[in-house]
Amino acid sequence: MGLLSKKDAKLITDPLADNNPITIQVLGICSALAITADLKASIVMSIAVLFVLGLGNVVISLMRNIIPSKIRIIVQLIVVATLVIIVDLVLKAFAYELSKTLSVFVGLIITNCIIMGRFEAFALANGPWKSFLDGIGNSLGYGVILIIVGFFRELLGSGTLLGIKVLGDSIEKTGVYAYGYENNGFMLLAPMALITLGIIIWVQRARNTSLIED
């Protein structure tokens, strides 16, 4: 890659797989369980986190030398809260139905441990450009898992993808439903999100055994 140095590119690619915030660091599980019942919500949530974490990392990084360490958590919270309110208002203005589905969980991005974690672990110790890349990388890693979980939960739970009936109509019995297939209601419940996540973690560690911790 010409645009980024090798070290910088690693900041983006690492969190996608071998240092994924959800499957390796096991952060941000709460929202991964709550909003992944359909794919659209997962995607929007990923974009919201991308915006908040990318920008927040830059802001914190710029201020890192003037924040007194005693009150740094409060400062970080104010930065996240400001960004989250922007996201929330934008959603309410332009995608009202969706913002109702996501409901309280947009607001809860504030408490998403990935964001505070990256502020603490990275932005406070690195320059704005690197922090930006780190923010993008981690939120992409978060988004990838969310979208995978959302994909399977919506496909198997409702038989749709992004609201499109890819498996046929379950009421009028077209497509696969004509052969007796039925939606798996369990996929829409939170336990199945956790189990789907567990299976992703399982597959990942089976493919790369160096990730298994004792």
Place this chain on the structure above:
Amino acid sequence: MGLKEKLHNIKGKGKDKKWLSAFSAFHTFVYTPNETTHSGSHIRGADDLKRLMTNVLIPLIPILIFAMFNVGFQQNIAINGYQEGMTFFSGEFWNFDNFLIGAIKLVPLLAVSYIVGLGIEVLFATINNHEVEEGYFVSGMLVPLIIPIDTPLWMLAVAVAFGVVIGKEVFGGTGMNILNPALTIRAFLFFAYPTWMSGDKVWVTGAVERTKEITAGANLDAISGETILGSLAQGKEFAYSTWDMFFGFIPGSIGETSTFLILLGGLYLIFTKVGSWRIMLSAVIGALVMGLIFNGVVDAGLITESNKFYTLMNTVYWHHLLLGGLAFAIVFMATDPVTASQTNKGKWIYGFLIGFISIMIRVFNPAYPEGAMLAILLMNVFAPTIDHYIVRANVNKRQKRLKTKTL
């Protein structure tokens, strides 16, 4: 050279080969293996895992055969109506037509359960290079007995795959699971496909099919396939006598109806020391206590007849033992040695709470009036905690004794 020696030879050559675990599973199934224990001083009991599992299967066989008759009998009643003289000893029940209707429905369920379950066990054993364990022989038999008769085969296959992989193999296979595999499979079906696992149609074969035909315009009478608990939950009366409930001429999950045969099975398990009598007895006590409490609430006039829980609460306390899946669950599920409490005191607590919570869920769960499955899964999770405190209490007691001695 006979087949037996040939198999022994093949096994000797197959060391370090991938297929060895699958092969030796077949081998030990056919013949007693010629291996001896390699190290340490040891006394080997005759009651190994294989014999243990066989001992659980034996009492299930009469239940399975009875179930085949009952499936046909229930359909017969649902279509033609109940007639006088249809009792346990009558030819109306024990006839070949009934048996055939049941067998046609039940044999595929059994086959799917075993093929999918054992297939996954063999697959995991091959990947992990360990012996195929006998654990699924019992689960595979239990699963078809605790589901409604009309459960589609593909649903059962999905549920078995889920239950064996997530409920058992991820924890390390037979003996390592925290939840009862058969109940994990049933719980999956229950949450994934609730319309096939509850309601007033699924318990008698053909009722769902009939409803579809009627909505399609066929001129037929609807068949009701409601369980007794289902009617009670809606405050309706039912026409079955106590003896019907005891011998099992009632609709319900396939193998759970005959309290009589389950009782015999339970005695067999106690006699062969496979199942714990402490768990069975304390679960029965727990259920009776909860039933008595509910009866007491009704007698004290604390709830009125218009209350939606009234009919179930007002059920005579010992009738609860004859209804639903409670008896089957207590005898064959709660006593699973892997997931139950290990300590003797723990078993009393574990069993008591299973009975107690089962009846509580049964009465207060409006959509699904049965609680044995959920109660046992819940107590499976708590079993290690119960054991922990029992063991700690014992340690503390002995330490105190030691202190007073040394003082």
